Amino acid sequence: MADPRSTGPATPGAPGTPPTPGTATTTALSAAAGTLGGERKGPVEQVALALFIGVPFVALIAAVPLAWGWGVHWRDLVIALVFYYVSGMGVTIGFHRHFTHSSFKARRPLRVFLAIAGSLAIEGPVIRWVADHRRHHKFSDKEGDPHSPWRYGETVPALAKGLFYAHMAWMFDVDRTPQDKYAPDLLKDRDIVRVSRHFLLWVAVSLLLPAAIGGLWSWSWQGAVTAFFWGGLVRVGLLHHVTWSINSICHAAGERPFRSRDRSGNVWWLAVLSFGESWHNLHHADPTSARHGVLRGQWDSSARVIRWLELLGWAHDVRWPSRERVAARRVTGQAA
C-alpha cells in the first residue's frame, strides 16, 4: 500500500506549491529575515563569496601533492573525516531531506542540531539554501532554475558553459531567491531563523574547531595548523565540490530509470562521497522520499542514518518509499 503521507506535495513553499515568481512584493515578513544582507548581493559579499569558494578549492588542489610528501598525520585525516560527515550529513539529512523536503519530522534538539551541522558545510545560511533548492525543484532545468547546466543550450560549448554555471557560477547571481516566498515555514521558526542569521559564527566554528582539536590533540601549533588545513580547508573544499556536482553533473549525466520532468540522473560514482544524494533522478521523481537510493545496491548512507534517528525516537513520520511507489515511478512502468 502506498504511504498516504507521501502522496501530496511537501511542505508549504516546497516543490509544487511555491507561488509564482516575479511577484516580489513587500510583505509582513521581510524577505531577508532569515539571513543577514538584503535581497541583492553587494560587492563586499561577492568578494567574500569568491574567497570562501576559492580558498578551500586551492587547498584541495594543494592537498594532493602535500599528502604525498609531508604535512599530513593520521590525526588530521580523522578530524577531516569526522567534520566531513557531520557537515555533509547536516546538508544531506538536514538542509535537504528535512528542511527542504520534509521527508521526516525531527524532535526540536535534532532539528536545531541539523541546522547547525549543515551550516558547518559553509554553503550559505540554512534558510537561503532551502529557498534556492525549492526553487530548483519548482523550475528544474527550465527557466527560473537557479542552477541548470542546460541554461545556455544543448551544444557542447553551451553545455560546458552551463556546467560551470550550475557548478558554482550561479552563486554569483546578484538576485536572490525570495525567502518569504520559498521558505515561509522556516521564517516562522525562531530557532532556525536564529541559526540562519548566525551563519558567520558557524563559518568560524567550522574552520577553527578542527584547528583547536588538532592543536590540543597533538599539543603543538603545528598540529593546529595541519588540522586547520585538512579538517578545515580541504574538507570544506571537497564537500563544496561534491555538493555542487549534484547540481552540475547529476543534471547532465547518469542513468534515468525514473520519470521526472527534468534532466536529473543517477550518478553511482558520487554516491559514497555525497552520502547517497547522487541518486538524483529518483530524488526528482519523488522529492519527499527520505531514501534516494531505492534500487538494489544503491548506497545511501543518509537514509541509513535517518533510520537510526528514527529508531532512537528523534526522527518520526519518515516518508520511506514503498515498493509500489517506487515501481509507479519507473520508466518501464509507464504503460501501467
Ligand SMILES: [Zn+2]
Ligand atoms: Zn536537482
Ligand SMILES: [Zn+2]
Ligand atoms: Zn531536493
